[in-house]
Amino acid sequence: MISLNIIGTGNLARNLAHIFHETEGVVLNQVIGRSKAALSPFAKITSTSIDFNAIKESDVSIIAVKDDVIKSVGKKLISYKGLIAHTSGGMHIDVLSSNKNIGVFYPLQTFTTGKPIDFKNIPICIEANGPDGLSLLKALGNTLSTKVENISSHKRKILHLSAVFVNNFTNHLYTIGEEICEEHGLDFDLLKPLILETAEKVVNLSPKEAQTGPARREDQKTLHEHLQLLKENQQREIYKLLSNAIKASYEKKL
Numbered sequence: 440m441i442s443l444n445i446i447g448t449g450n451l452a453r454n455l456a457h458i459f460h461e462t463e464g465v466v467l468n469q470v471i472g473r474s475k476a477a478l479s480p481f482a483k484i485t486s487t488s489i490d491f492n493a494i495k496e497s498d499v500s501i502i503a504v505k506d507d508v509i510k511s512v513g514k515k516l517i518s519y520k521g522l523i524a525h526t527s528g529g530m531h532i533d534v535l536s537s538n539k540n541i542g543v544f545y546p547l548q549t550f551t552t553g554k555p556i557d558f559k560n561i562p563i564c565i566e567a568n569g570p571d572g573l574s575l576l577k578a579l580g581n582t583l584s585t586k587v588e589n590i591s592s593h594k595r596k597i598l599h600l601s602a603v604f605v606n607n608f609t610n611h612l613y614t615i616g617e618e619i620c621e622e623h624g625l626d627f628d629l630l631k632p633l634i635l636e637t638a639e640k641v642v643n644l645s646p647k648e649a650q651t652g653p654a655r656r657e658d659q660k661t662l663h664e665h666l667q668l669l670k671e672n673q674q675r676e677i678y679k680l681l682s683n684a685i686k687a688s689y690e691k692k693l
């Protein structure tokens with residue numbers, strides 16, 4: 440049995456608490472956060488505290504707070520003897536160097552509070568500053584997922600950079616698509632089969648092969664008309680930047 444604390448009460452902390460609470464072989468000992476209000480959903484399943492000094496001794500404490508405060512939260516837990524792991528894609532393991540037994544437990548997926556997710560196929564990138572810590576994180580990861588990988592801080596940063604393109608930027612483009620539909624009284628739901636097929640297609644096809652649309656075809660008239668229809672300058676800039684990037688990546692090399 441692996442005993443576990445979670446530090447943080449946001450999107451990832453909620454998802455991890457939910458899944459670990461239901462997972463055999465793991466006992467969720469405690470959740471620590473800054474506010475009683477944010478801790479109240481966790482209080483239904485485990486013990487909670489707003490006092491970082493009152494941390495319970497457990498095998499692992501997972502820090503799921505915003506990247507910029509991982510270091511300061513780690514420093515608050517100096518007396519804790521177990522393994523401390525952060526969950527960030529972009530932060531080096533050494534951000535926790537004030538602590539003795541440190542690691543990383545980064546699930547490569549997008550998490551939102553209120554949207555429980557199946558962890559079975561989520562890659563979990565682990566790293567630790569010693570073999571015992573690595574085995575512990577591997578065992579913890581294996582309780583959730585079949586894809587637990589030992590990945591260095593540098594490689595994880597690169598994966599995270601790539602994830603920002605495929606998830607964060609793509610999602611922002613959905614937001615623009617939704618705004619354009621709303622502006623013209625159209626239902627964004629009409630685009631949802633296209634969104635799903637776009638993602639589905641790259642499971643078996645390289646994104647470069649899968650690309651369609653006016654920029655790839657160099658349909659100048661359509662490109663020009665789309666730009667005319669966009670009222671917001673920022674939307675026009677994004678349209679031009681992405682269309683030019685698509686065109687450039689299909690230009691024939693002489």
Ligand SMILES: NC(=O)c1ccc[n+]([C@@H]2O[C@H](COP(=O)([O-])OP(=O)(O)OC[C@H]3O[C@@H](n4cnc5c(N)ncnc54)[C@H](OP(=O)(O)O)[C@@H]3O)[C@@H](O)[C@H]2O)c1
Binds near residue numbers: 450503504549550
């Ligand atoms: N969400 C994802 O899709 C995802 C995926 C993989 C990894 N991660 C990683 O998971 C970590 C948490 O991300 P998230 O999306 O769950 O963030 P989030 O929903 O914004 O939650 C951030 C948490 O950080 C806490 N926090 C902020 N400032 C703090 C401080 N000064 N001291 C203590 N706690 C503080 C917040 O507490 P308050 O509520 O009190 O402000 C909240 O509990 C990040 O390192 C992120 O890179 C996230």
